Amino acid sequence: MKRLIIVFMAAAIFITQVGISLAMLDGNPRQGRFLFRQECRPCHMENPQREPAGEYLGPDAKRQAEWNEVFENVQALPCYEHWEVSEELLIHIHTYLHQGAADSPTPERCG
Amino acid sequence: MQEGKTPISRRRFLKTSLAAAAIGAGLQGPLVRTLVPEAEAAGSRPAGEVTSHFTACDMCFNRCSMIALKQNGVIKKLDPNPKCLKSRGMICARGNAAVKHIYSPDRLKYPLRRTGRRGEGKWERISWEEALDYTAEQLLEIAEKHTRCGVMFTPGVDSQSRFVQQFADVFGSYNITNHESLCLLSRNRAYLDTFGEMPYPDVLHSRYIIIVGANPLEAFITPDTIDLIEARKQGCKIVVLDPRFTKTAALAHEWYKIKPGTDMAFFLALCHEIVKGERYCCPEKTFGYEQFVEHVAKYPPEWAEKECGIPAEDIRRIAEEITEAAPRAMVYPGRRTSDYEDSTQIRRAMAITNVLLDNWDRPGGLLAAREVGVKSPYYDIPWYDDNPFDRVEAGKATGLFDAIGSFQLMRESVISEEPYPIRGWFSFKTNFMQTAPNRQKTIRMLENIDFFVNIDIFMSDTAWFADVVLPGNSFLERKDPVHPLQGSSACACAFMREPVVEDMFESRPPLWIVQELSKRMGFGHSFDFTIDEYREKQVEGLDGALEILRKDGIYFNPSKVYGIYAGSPLKTLSGVKEIYNQRYERSGDDPMPVYRRPDNPGKDKFRLVVGRTAIFTQSRTNNELLTEFMDENTLHMHPEPASRLGLGHGDLVEVESETGKDRLRLEIDEGIESQTVYMATGFGSLSPQMSLIYKKGASIAEILKDTHDKISGNAAMHETLVSVRKVS
Numbered sequence: 001m002k003r004l005i006i007v008f009m010a011a012a013i014f015i016t017q018v019g020i021s022l023a024m025l026d027g028n029p030r031q032g033r034f035l036f037r038q039e040c041r042p043c044h045m046e047n048p049q050r051e052p053a054g055e056y057l058g059p060d061a062k063r064q065a066e067w068n069e070v071f072e073n074v075q076a077l078p079c080y081e082h083w084e085v086s087e088e089l090l091i092h093i094h095t096y097l098h099q100g101a102a103d104s105p106t107p108e109r110c111g
Numbered sequence: 112m113q114e115g116k117t118p119i120s121r122r123r124f125l126k127t128s129l130a131a132a133a134i135g136a137g138l139q140g141p142l143v144r145t146l147v148p149e150a151e152a153a154g155s156r157p158a159g160e161v162t163s164h165f166t167a168c169d170m171c172f173n174r175c176s177m178i179a180l181k182q183n184g185v186i187k188k189l190d191p192n193p194k195c196l197k198s199r200g201m202i203c204a205r206g207n208a209a210v211k212h213i214y215s216p217d218r219l220k221y222p223l224r225r226t227g228r229r230g231e232g233k234w235e236r237i238s239w240e241e242a243l244d245y246t247a248e249q250l251l252e253i254a255e256k257h258t259r260c261g262v263m264f265t266p267g268v269d270s271q272s273r274f275v276q277q278f279a280d281v282f283g284s285y286n287i288t289n290h291e292s293l294c295l296l297s298r299n300r301a302y303l304d305t306f307g308e309m310p311y312p313d314v315l316h317s318r319y320i321i322i323v324g325a326n327p328l329e330a331f332i333t334p335d336t337i338d339l340i341e342a343r344k345q346g347c348k349i350v351v352l353d354p355r356f357t358k359t360a361a362l363a364h365e366w367y368k369i370k371p372g373t374d375m376a377f378f379l380a381l382c383h384e385i386v387k388g389e390r391y392c393c394p395e396k397t398f399g400y401e402q403f404v405e406h407v408a409k410y411p412p413e414w415a416e417k418e419c420g421i422p423a424e425d426i427r428r429i430a431e432e433i434t435e436a437a438p439r440a441m442v443y444p445g446r447r448t449s450d451y452e453d454s455t456q457i458r459r460a461m462a463i464t465n466v467l468l469d470n471w472d473r474p475g476g477l478l479a480a481r482e483v484g485v486k487s488p489y490y491d492i493p494w495y496d497d498n499p500f501d502r503v504e505a506g507k508a509t510g511l512f513d514a515i516g517s518f519q520l521m522r523e524s525v526i527s528e529e530p531y532p533i534r535g536w537f538s539f540k541t542n543f544m545q546t547a548p549n550r551q552k553t554i555r556m557l558e559n560i561d562f563f564v565n566i567d568i569f570m571s572d573t574a575w576f577a578d579v580v581l582p583g584n585s586f587l588e589r590k591d592p593v594h595p596l597q598g599s600s601a602c603a604c605a606f607m608r609e610p611v612v613e614d615m616f617e618s619r620p621p622l623w624i625v626q627e628l629s630k631r632m633g634f635g636h637s638f639d640f641t642i643d644e645y646r647e648k649q650v651e652g653l654d655g656a657l658e659i660l661r662k663d664g665i666y667f668n669p670s671k672v673y674g675i676y677a678g679s680p681l682k683t684l685s686g687v688k689e690i691y692n693q694r695y696e697r698s699g700d701d702p703m704p705v706y707r708r709p710d711n712p713g714k715d716k717f718r719l720v721v722g723r724t725a726i727f728t729q730s731r732t733n734n735e736l737l738t739e740f741m742d743e744n745t746l747h748m749h750p751e752p753a754s755r756l757g758l759g760h761g762d763l764v765e766v767e768s769e770t771g772k773d774r775l776r777l778e779i780d781e782g783i784e785s786q787t788v789y790m791a792t793g794f795g796s797l798s799p800q801m802s803l804i805y806k807k808g809a810s811i812a813e814i815l816k817d818t819h820d821k822i823s824g825n826a827a828m829h830e831t832l833v834s835v836r837k838v839s
Contacts, residue, residue, distance in 0.1 A: 028500060029513075030285055030494075030498070030500070030501065031494055033492070034492055034493070034494040035494075037489075037491060037492055038491070041489060042489065045486075045489055046486045046651075046652070047486060047648065047651045047652065049489060060682075063680075063682075064684075099513070100513070102307075102682040103307065103682050103683055103684050103686070105303070105304070105510060105694060106512050106513040106514065107303075107308075107682060108513075108514070109487075
């Protein structure tokens, strides 16, 4: 029961954080770039360096609205369980990807 | 033959007379130099085998593939690589002259450390070991006091700039910029915000091209420059609008001597006519078409005629002709668009005209980027909690490119120390002292820079003010990574360089320099690779690419040329071509281009415009072969104002703006608009070690005022009004 409560509270905090991120996207894109390269890029390169290998992902791999959709339901990502980044830092990754999205003013290729 | 005269051969007579003429005319260089045979020609050394080596030119950004011919360890000649589709199997005079680039006596030969005041020219020779130790120590000290972002990096645009960029990234600074904010950012901004990417013009297959404020027959872009001539032969009509009678104007079917800064008036009127006609772009593929029709209703050709001087009837006719040729028709996007404070909006007007021609992703129109397939190897970057939130000039222009920024705006921040101080400068192959408007302000910026290290192959004007100067090697001595390129519809390609000759003197490649510095700064593991290992990662998935590169000197990817989007949404906010830009509206910029009349220079004042010739690339003027064609720049002025001011051809004149002044010779030019004067870039050097151009002519950097495009932060080099007076 205690474990269930912790999970529930963690989920509630996470959902709140993501909600805030969608509303404001005021994370630090520089820190987001660092975190993205640490957590995501090695598996999502054109030539992945780490398992589980995924398709290429850089900020410009999706449009801004698509990145918002991804982060609305970030737990559903198959690789989510492999992440070592705390939930409060997700806003930085989201901001970075949104800021360099394909339809952003400054699309960023490499990640 | 007269009696008593010594018989001389025709050859000797010509040599003697020409030499006498040269000396008599006070010319110290060109003619005399050509008459002196090369030292090695008279030597007794037996001729060795001539070997050929693939390389790629680095005398400008086009990077045409070349074959170097080497004999007895010396590069004798550079030939074009006939397989290079991007250059159509050619190289230009600059490419040929690279033999004097590598063998220039002015080359930096060993590391130097400043001992006098900045710009005083007092140096001591130091070892590489000492130079690297000292540089690493200085950079770390600044990082300790002012955070990692307290050092700015200007990595140039070179095949090894990627390593300097990586060094900046791994060091932890995001204050990185290059020359592009003096060049093409406003063009990129405008096309990115209209089409979602920067297009490549398919000149070869076009039937009608309007070229405005660009001069591709002198400021070469391969293959566009060559394709323009071929397209013309095949019936393509070329219309040029330029306040000068340039070489491109000479090629054109029609040339209009437009008043500088009024290009947008022409295009708004052209659009006014195009949307009235029967042929126009399908509104459903655009965002804001209806608003635009309403917007341009107030810009009829008669109005434009009063602004730009081009007759209304010609604007109407051109509108008819170009829509008839569409979609194989275009407004040529050009390259250097660092001209006005609204240069992004001017290029938006041109981009929207292209939208109306419906030429996107189609033959003879504007092409999307093709896939070359060369990859960017991964590297880790650090995170420093004490680093500031953003780059130093963030927010100072509404459409600043996050990764490039703006040199001029960065310079303002260094001087003001707002929002935070920058105290270090690491530069590779950039020469802002010669290219950035308001040179005195760049010198003033250095008062706030505690340590400045510069890598170059010459003691450029910028290197002249450095604390440590590191001799880089030239491209002909280099082993470089694979470099991807796109050449319009001609090709998506890549090249790589192998050293043609060994490093001369104590010069070293940029990769080696950042590897050595990284070891000393605690992140050596970030550069623990060889160029061969790096290349392998770059071409993963491109079967046989390295073998092809070694065999042919160039690799082509037969990727799709036209119809790349094929119904897919564009990378714009709306997913279609954005005539009305929603982001501009949100940021307070005009969502559609609004014409603003440029300042009139007034009586006896002139608008200064700058550009380059086919002979030189920006400030890379210190070349013995090329200065034989042009050894100093001149001020071009129309004969009418020259006569009024009592100025004659060849007079030494002083050109003065609100920013500064410099002196050069006057050239009377009937082909220039009467309230405009022009000078070429790359002269009036401050550095005596740029011996061929030291104090020769004038530097644009000394005269141009440092205003900028309000959206992109690009320099606005044609906003300077000057007065001209005779000195002697």
